[in-house]
Amino acid sequence: MDAGAPSEGWPLDDRGVAYGDGLFETVLVRDGAPRLWEYHLARLARGCRVLGIPMPAEHELERPLAQAGEGVMVLKLIVTRGSGGRGYAPPAAPAPRLRWQLSPLVPDAARWKVGVRVRHCRLRLGLQPALAGLKHLNRLENVLARGEWSEADIAEGLLCDGEERLVEATCMNLFWQRGGRLETPRLDRCGVAGTLRAVLLERLPIAEVDAAPGVLAVAEAVWLGNSVQGLWPVARLDGAGGEALQRWTIGAVHRRLQAVAHEPLGYPTRLDD
Template sequence: MSWVDGQPAEGLPIHDRGLAYGDGLFETIKVVGGQPELLDRHLQRLTRGCQRLAIPCDIDLLNNNLSAFCAELGRGVAKLIVSRGEGRRGYAPPIPCRPRIVLTGSPLPDYPNAHAEQGVRLFPCTTRLAEQPILAGLKHLNRLEQVLARAEWQDSVFAEGLMRDSSGRVIEGVFSNLFIVDSDRLMTPSLERCGVAGVMREEVLERAQQAGVSTHIGDLSLDQLHRADEVFMCNSLYGIWPVRQLDASVWPVGPVTRKLQCLVNDLSSNT
């Protein structure tokens, strides 16, 4: 199932700047009972991205499109792409600019239950994230770093990969954000230089604060990660996966992780 600008379509006009330059943004949205989960957070991030890239997207129109699409999809993943639209040769943004809204539906991923229950093992990716503050945090369409990182392993013993920035700081997974628990404090890397600010990361931070868990956003070294009491990954499709192993380090599934899993699982039952 796929729509372009509100109409069922299998193809994208060839001069779209999404293809030419990755000139756009996307959201990957869990849809249950015809309703998009964490919708406000997805729309907020998209709005921030459009502002940063100066893409004049009509968010109300987009929201109407998305609602109708999710209602028809029922249950699955709605991938929403907003591109800067049609353009001829050259980097200069077209004037006038008519952003394009692309929606595609797919089934919910069938991750093993063991990922959430017993935890996952991380692959230590060698592909580094370049530091680019003007694009940091956005879920834009320039994703070659993630493609190269994900191509580093095929063995399904690794459910996710760990990505560091070019200075060696720990940043995130290939398709998830990362948290550690250190002396009962929850910590997640700063995404001021690179990385994608996941909507589930925001949800986890807010739920933790509401539950009285102290939270902190800052720089995280590999050494700090290895010394952490608990480690977990999160994204909007699977919620929270405890991390069981990275290289020689092994972690139990800790109490803070379990507590946050419960809080975040509420999410699905609420929608």
């Protein structure tokens, strides 16, 4: 295992650089302690099994935490297959490369309190069940989708797959309540299975469903969430052309799910004070 900080550089023949042949995790770190660590390790281990990359030792993954210090930070871990192989053919005995970066984080508390404006994206995610749920390095679909808007007051874009099913936002998972039932898109064809999503699925009766975008028109509440930003209630949904499709008043139903999501992250669980 070749382990080091990103400042030490990437060889041009690294397969992660050349092909996106690798995985990454973004971990919330509070006063040197990683949040949802076991969930991040489990997702990384699953990704390594699927891609056939040896999993880094836990002590190597934990090494950057010694530099975190006090306060709130984000640890980005990147694991690639390393160098070698001929063309796309992977090396018979991979020598993985681990790189990491620590960055300070100041969450936008206003988004927790008053909610966010989001929009639909025109881009459609490709279906690839073999990679579904993984946080792999090939994120060009997300890059293209995020390039569809530049308005500062639009916080996120919602993505559907090629069969017009809701999947996720560009970097967050999607949740809604319909008829009193909490739901989230099924992620067995594409999309990233977030660690905060995993916690919520364990703690609450959230149904994983196949749903078209129209389901949001009859939802009592909609949220976006991940393990770094926490849970944002959605106040307004726009179409891909910028037209307002739906608005929600942020209320008690939003706060209940936020409280469950924020507790393991160390974020405020009471946001109406």
